[in-house]
């Protein structure tokens with residue numbers, strides 16, 4: 001798309017001979033007219049044309065097809081317009097007259113590859129969202145979008161998933177979503193909280209027993225492994241499982257069969273296992289409190305939930321959701337939060353994460369006399385917490401710093417791996433390293 005027909009025809013002819021599907025237009029208006037029908041992945045646009053200029057054309061093309069990649073031809077030596085062009089969202093630019101035709105091809109190929117990447121990625125996300133919407137999990141922060149994508153990807157597979165995250169971040173919610181989107185969704189999800197039973201009870205809960213297996217075993221009982229047959233077993237608070245039970249669990253995961261207590265009959269198992277913990281398993285392994293071999297069995301796929309305080313955008317979305325839920329439950333007409341209340345909610349450190357937010361909102365709905373939540377309704381947060389807040393935030397920051405430092409050292413300062421493990425973006429990790437002045441020890 002060039003006003004100088006000579007250049008345009010030359011380039012067009014060259015590209016056609018090289019196997020490209022080329023459509024030419026002699027001005028921006030003509031280009032827009034044909035673009036609706038050709039929908040090409042890449043456009044080569046001259047900066048200076050009579051009528052609409054190149055930048056305006058670029059903008060209009062992107063309106064029609066947001067994924068289009070535009071190469072702009074700028075006059076030789078006009079650095080300013082090159083910068084302007086890139087800022088306006090061009091993929092790259094070439095200076096006129098184009099003499100190095102190989103360079104043109106190279107840039108076209110790169111632009112086309114970029115287009116394909118974006119289109120494929122977008123299509124995948126849309127498809128995942130269509131097949132597996134997860135409306136019950138609220139949050140559009142980068143970290144939560146990644147978590148949801150991960151869930152959609154792993155749910156249909158049979159792989160064991162280890163769900164990590166601080167208390168109240170939604171680990172159980174994630175486990176339920178994975179089961180609900182899996183092929184086992186019409187079978188049971190059997191959950192067991194490993195922290196809720198003393199060791200011997202945990203064993204009989206999991207494995208079941210025969211009549212007379214121990215004093216008090218008056219009749220035979222199926223364990224949770226058996227109850228989950230065909231479905232999913234969710235081992236919650238796996239970090240609290242005693243070492244001896246860890247060995248027994250590992251054996252089950254390897255052999256996929258169990259024996260009830262007091263029986264030698266092997267019962268084959270067809271279950272999918274999900275496990276969750278708020279503990280730092282790496283550290284527990286280092287301290288000999290968690291078996292490394294069991295960790296690897298469970299950690300086939302890892303979903304890490306970020307703390308709520310790091311994702312302020314989600315706080316208000318979640319607040320809205322909980323307001324709706326409890327307003328309906330209690331039968332009050334409350335919707336939304338006042339700006340002053342929103343500020344308090346987003347500034348608070350949320351050590352109890354989403355569960356704490358849910359409790360705060362529930363209480364606020366009970367207390368409120370208005371139709372939207374105000375600063376006053378969050379009294380628990382603004383008065384009892386405010387005076388100690390600076391101290392609390394500082395402590396949280398310390399914990400965060402320590403945790404990041406530990407992750408970095410464990411992963412040999414591999415930034416991308418560490419960022420991924422922590423469930424944050426690499427740039428966020430870099431910023432935090434700088435903010436906390438974390439230095440690599442040698």
Ligand SMILES: Nc1ncnc2c1ncn2[C@@H]1O[C@H](COP(=O)(O)OP(=O)(O)OP(=O)(O)O)[C@@H](O)[C@H]1O
Nearest residue numbers: 136137138166167168169170171172173278354355
């Ligand atoms: N992203 C989210 N969207 C909607 N609700 C959420 C989200 N995350 C957590 N919740 C809600 O917060 C509460 C706590 O979540 P959940 O019990 O799954 O957390 P958890 O990580 O298992 O906590 P714990 O470590 O204390 O067991 C639940 O009521 C859950 O529904």
Ligand SMILES: [Mg+2]
Nearest residue numbers: 168171172236
């Ligand atoms: Mg839980």
